[in-house]
Structure formats: structure tokens, C-alpha cells
Amino acid sequence: xxxxxxxxxxxxxxxxxxxxxxxxxxxxxxxxxxxxxxxxxxxxxxxxxxxxxxxxxxxxxxxxxxxxxxxxxxxxxxxxxxxxxxxxxxxxxxxxxxxxxxxxxxxxxxxxxxxxxxxxxxxxxxxxxxxxxxxxxxxxxxxxxxxxxxxxxxxxxxxxxxxxxxxxxxxxxxxxxxxxxxxxxxxxxxxxxxxxxxxxxxxxxxxxxxxxxxxxxxxxxxxxxxxxxxxxxxxxxxxxxxxxxxxxxxxxxxxxxxxxxxxxxxxxxxxxxxxxxxxxxxxxxxxxxxxxxxxxxxxxxxxxxxxxxxxxxxxxxxxxxxxxxxxxxxxxxxxxxxxxxxxxxxxxxxxxxxxxxxxxxxxxxxxxxxxxxxxxxxxxxxxxxxxxxxxxxxxxxxxxxxxxxxxxxxxxxxxxxxxxxxxxxxxxxxxxxxxxxxxxxxxxxxxxx
Amino acid sequence: xxxxxxxxxxxxxxxxxxxxxxxxxxxxxxxxxxxxxxxxxxxxxxxxxxxxxxxxxxxxxxxxxxxxxxxxxxxxxxxxxxxxxxxxxxxxxxxxxxxxxxxxxxxxxxxxxxxxxxxxx
Numbered sequence: 001x002x003x004x005x006x007x008x009x010x011x012x013x014x015x016x017x018x019x020x021x022x023x024x025x026x027x028x029x030x031x032x033x034x035x036x037x038x039x040x041x042x043x044x045x046x047x048x049x050x051x052x053x054x055x056x057x058x059x060x061x062x063x064x065x066x067x068x069x070x071x072x073x074x075x076x077x078x079x080x081x082x083x084x085x086x087x088x089x090x091x092x093x094x095x096x097x098x099x100x101x102x103x104x105x106x107x108x109x110x111x112x113x114x115x116x117x118x119x120x121x122x123x124x125x126x127x128x129x130x131x132x133x134x135x136x137x138x139x140x141x142x143x144x145x146x147x148x149x150x151x152x153x154x155x156x157x158x159x160x161x162x163x164x165x166x167x168x169x170x171x172x173x174x175x176x177x178x179x180x181x182x183x184x185x186x187x188x189x190x191x192x193x194x195x196x197x198x199x200x201x202x203x204x205x206x207x208x209x210x211x212x213x214x215x216x217x218x219x220x221x222x223x224x225x226x227x228x229x230x231x232x233x234x235x236x237x238x239x240x241x242x243x244x245x246x247x248x249x250x251x252x253x254x255x256x257x258x259x260x261x262x263x264x265x266x267x268x269x270x271x272x273x274x275x276x277x278x279x280x281x282x283x284x285x286x287x288x289x290x291x292x293x294x295x296x297x298x299x300x301x302x303x304x305x306x307x308x309x310x311x312x313x314x315x316x317x318x319x320x321x322x323x324x325x326x327x328x329x330x331x332x333x334x335x336x337x338x339x340x341x342x343x344x345x346x347x348x349x350x351x352x353x354x355x356x357x358x359x360x361x362x363x364x365x366x367x368x369x370x371x372x373x374x375x376x377x378x379x380x381x382x383x384x385x386x387x388x389x390x391x392x393x394x395x396x397x398x399x400x401x402x403x404x405x406x407x408x409x410x411x412x413x414x415x416x417x418x419x420x421x422x423x424x425x426x427x428x429x430x431x432x433x434x435x436x437x438x439x440x441x442x443x444x445x446x447x448x449x
Numbered sequence: 450x451x452x453x454x455x456x457x458x459x460x461x462x463x464x465x466x467x468x469x470x471x472x473x474x475x476x477x478x479x480x481x482x483x484x485x486x487x488x489x490x491x492x493x494x495x496x497x498x499x500x501x502x503x504x505x506x507x508x509x510x511x512x513x514x515x516x517x518x519x520x521x522x523x524x525x526x527x528x529x530x531x532x533x534x535x536x537x538x539x540x541x542x543x544x545x546x547x548x549x550x551x552x553x554x555x556x557x558x559x560x561x562x563x564x565x566x567x568x569x570x
Contacts, residue, residue: 136548141453142454143454
């Protein structure tokens with residue numbers, strides 16, 4: 001099997017890229033791990049679009065989803081990309097226990113974002129989850145937390161989830177907001193309020209919907225306690241009982257595959273994360289590979305749609321399906337759309353910048369690697385002994401060597417090493433993941449389709 | 450602990466075997482079809498399209514896995530394929546990411562206890 005453009009991920013960027021590329025006459029394959037298109041933001045949309053609890057912005061994804069579904073392309077849901085050989089454009093896939101290969105002239109990574117880890121004491125207890133996880137249960141299973149729920153953290157998703165849970169009849173008992181004092185003043189200085197006014201208005205309306213939920217501001221020293229399950233959440237100066245604790249400190253690009261490919265990355269100081277280096281059309285440092293959407297830097301779904309379409313235009317131009325003039329004509333409005341969608345980012349990034357204790361947990365006993373159960377203290381000790389980065393750390397302990405391959409602990413480990421060695425996460429660098437990008441069995445490897 | 454929204458699903462009844470059932474249809478709240486799966490041997494009805502990890506949460510199980518290092522109990526954390534804390538034994542296959550596996554009628558989901566046993570003598 002071969003195609004002009006292989007798109008990894010069927011979220012907003014991937015779906016939009018596919019629609020645009022097909023329109024330009026490219027042969028397209030879309031590989032997505034999830035059983036249905038939509039990515040995380042529009043997850044379960046085909047089944048739950050009419051659910052009033054999820055809100056109008058969720059249903060706004062339906063036109064794109066329907067346009068994507070109408071395409072006659074090689075759409076492969078429930079399929080994992082476990083290796084990509086960029087020199088020849090060979091993709092190794094796993095679906096239903098069987099491996100297969102696909103060759104592509106160009107590869108667009110539209111793998112989106114993941115929630116930033118929130119390594120507090122007790123965050124591995126059953127009953128402690130991410131806000132995104134609770135939202136996925138709401139979207140795909142019509143399920144809500146039972147008993148007393150506490151939300152802790154900050155960022156647009158936290159407020160959105162609070163409003164959605166309230167509308168679904170399960171309002172959180174308490175919101176513990178971790179945004180430090182003074183961030184609003186910093187955010188106002190960051191600007192973008194005028195150009196970002198429509199998004200800001202939506203955000204303020206969302207905040208208004210959650211105003212009846214009790215909240216505490218500028219919370220520090222967060223931790224979860226319980227035997228076998230979370231029973232209490234504690235913070236500096238207080239504590240409360242809970243059955244479910246939902247954590248959220250924003251989202252970061254899912255850089256696992258771009259890093260494994262060895263693409264150039266830049267440290268994004270505003271979003272405190274790494275992002276693949278791409279041009280205005282998503283082209284990465286590798287001539288065959290592009291990255292679009294939140295995976296290239298957090299911007300939200302509207303920016304991702306524009307970025308996906310721009311990457312498709314670039315793919316068409318590269319194979320002569322689009323003249324330079326035709327490219328410029330189509331790209332202009334998309335660049336403007338994306339600029340408008342990103343206008344509020346400087347404000348949001350400054351307002352919801354994660355506090356230092358989220359990035360580098362102060363207590364030595366806190367687990368940072370959930371898979372291999374490595375603590376912050378063990379990472380600090382290794383850094384003092386001579387581990388200069390997350391890759392070197394593997395000679396001292398198993399942080400980053402469990403099944404998640406460092407997706408959860410990578411950023412925390414780098415921040416702890418930076419702190420212990422008196423340098424910056426940027427200087428410490430990232431883990432270099434290896435294929436298979438997700439574990440597969442020898443039997444799966446042997447069963448080729 | 451998680452529960453199906455009462456405004457969207459009728460309370461599950463204990464009767465009936467594996468298969469699909471449709472609850473009260475309601476255009477405002479989307480589909481209400483459920484499938485029956487077995488979580489650690491106990492039947493539980495979950496909405497069509499939900500994951501095996503969601504089934505474990507809806508079943509009220511205390512854990513979905515015990516860690517290989519200390520045997521600590523875990524339940525799903527991220528539900529989006531990132532954290533690998535939802536590893537479970539699904540239909541006899543160990544270490545599957547339960548959040549990435551859709552629940553289908555008759556599916557058997559058991560906790561992943563420690564590391565996978567490669568060979569049983």
C-alpha cells in the first residue's frame with residue numbers, strides 16, 4: 001500500500017488535512033489509534049453531539065467530522081503507528097493484533113496533545129485522575145464521578161469540565177485553583193485581549209457558569225491521601241474528604257513520535273514544554289515529515305484545523321498538485337484564521353503557567369515515574385551523582401523505562417535534573433524515545449497482514 | 450467510582466445475558482445502547498462505545514492493575530492512551546491498554562497483577 005500523504009491522528013488537524021488533501025487530488029491515508037474520528041476534543045462526538053451537558057462548542061466539530069467521514073480514503077481507525085522510517089516513508093502499523101506496512105510520500109503527524117503530568121504526593125492512588133479522563137468518560141460512556149468530587153489545578157479545560165459535570169447532574173464539591181497570585185497582572189501585560197476578544201468572552205461565560213461551585217484560590221502544597229483509594233485531599237492550610245480527585249495543569253504537545261524521529265525541537269518558555277520546530281505550513285526538520293495541530297504547540301482546535309489544511313496545501317505543492325500562485329491564494333486566509341485563533345494564547349499561557357511545584361515536585365518522596373515507581377528524591381540523587389539528562393538518568397534508575405516510555409515522567413524528570421544541577425530544562429534536554437512507539441508483542445510482530 | 454448518568458441511562462437490570470440492549474431513547478442525550486462485559490468475572494453493562502477501562506471504573510473495581518514494582522493498586526489515570534496505568538488482561542491477553550480497547554459484548558476484563566507471566570509451566 002502506498003499513498004501521497006499519510007496522516008497520523010484523526011483529530012481536528014488530521015481530519016482537516018485529509019479533507020483539504022483529498023480536495024487537491026492527493027491520495028490520503030489516515031491512521032488513528034481511536035476507534036472513531038474526533039481526537040480528544042471531539043471524542044465520541046458522533047454518539048454524543050446532542051448531549052446538552054457537553055455544550056455547543058463540542059457540537060461545533062460536527063461539520064468537520066461529517067466532511068471527514070464522507071471522504072473516500074484509507075481511513076484506519078483503531079490502528080497504532082509503532083514505527084516510522086522517514087527516509088523511505090515506511091510506516092509500521094498495528095491493528096487487531098496484526099502488523100502491516102504503508103508507504104507514504106509525505107507524513108503528517110497530527111498526534112495532538114496530552115495533559116501535563118501533575119506529580120503530587122498520592123497522585124497514583126486509585127480515584128485520582130486527570131480532568132481529561134473524566135471528560136472522556138462523560139463523552140464516550142455517559143458516566144460521571146459518584147460521591148464527592150474535587151477538581152484541582154487550572155486552565156480552560158478545568159472550568160469546562162466543572163461546567164459539564166454540573167450540567168450532567170454531578171457538580172464538583174470543590175475546585176482548588178492552583179494559579180498563583182499575580183498571574184492575572186502578568187497575563188494582562190502579555191496582551192492579545194483585543195484580538196482574542198471572542199475567545200475571551202467565551203471563557204468568561206464559562207467562568208460565570210461555574211460560579212456556584214465552591215472554590216479556593218492560589219492553593220499550594222496539594223496532596224492526596226487514602227489507603228487503597230483516595231479519601232482526602234490536603235493543601236497548605238486545609239483538607240477535605242473526596243471520592244474522586246481530578247487534576248489538571250493544562251496540556252502539552254505529544255512529542256513522543258517527533259522526538260523518536262529525531263526532529264529538531266525548541267523549548268517553548270511560555271508553555272513550559274518542547275515543541276517540534278516547524279515552518280508556517282508545518283514542515284519539520286525532516287524533508288518528508290510535517291507536524292500540525294496541538295502536537296506542534298498548543299493552540300486549540302480552531303488553530304489546529306487551519307494548521308492541518310496548511311500542511312495539506314504544502315504537501316500538494318511539493319508534488320506539483322498546486323502551483324505557487326494557487327498555494328498562496330489558498331494559504332492566505334488560513335494563515336489569517338490561525339492568527340486569529342492564536343490571538344489569546346499569550347494571555348492564556350501567562351495566566352495558566354504551571355507553578356514551579358507542579359513542574360518539579362519539592363517533596364523527595366513524591367513518585368514521578370508512575371510506571372517504575374521512581375521518586376523525585378531518587379532523580380535528584382542521580383542528578384547530583386552525575387546524571388546530566390533524562391537519557392543519562394537511565395544508567396542510575398528506571399525512570400522513563402516503563403511501558404509509557406517516559407510520556408508521563410519525561411518533563412518532570414528533566415525539570416528535577418535541571419533544578420539539582422542549577423541549569424534549565426532546555427539545557428537538560430528530552431528523552432529520546434525509540435520504536436516501537438507503543439509496546440507490541442512478538443506474536444503481533446510476527447503476524448503480518 | 451463512576452456511575453452512568455441517570456438522565457441518560459435507565460438503571461441497569463441484573464437480568465439478561467451478553468448482548469445489546471437499548472434504554473429509553475432520548476434525542477437530547479445521544480445513544481443509550483449498552484453492552485454486557487465481565488469485569489473480574491462479574492457482569493456489568495456499559496454504554497456502547499465505552500472502553501474496557503471505563504467498564505472497570507463503572508464496575509466499581511478497587512483496581513485495574515497491581516504494579517510490578519511494589520504491587521500497588523492502580524485505576525486508570527489519563528484514559529487517552531498516555532499513562533499505561535490501565536493495563537489489564539483482556540480476553541486472556543495480558544498488558545493491554547484498557548482505555549484503547551472498546552468494550553464488546555462478552556468481553557472478559559481482569560486486573561493485570563504485576564508483570565506479565567510469559568510462560569506458565
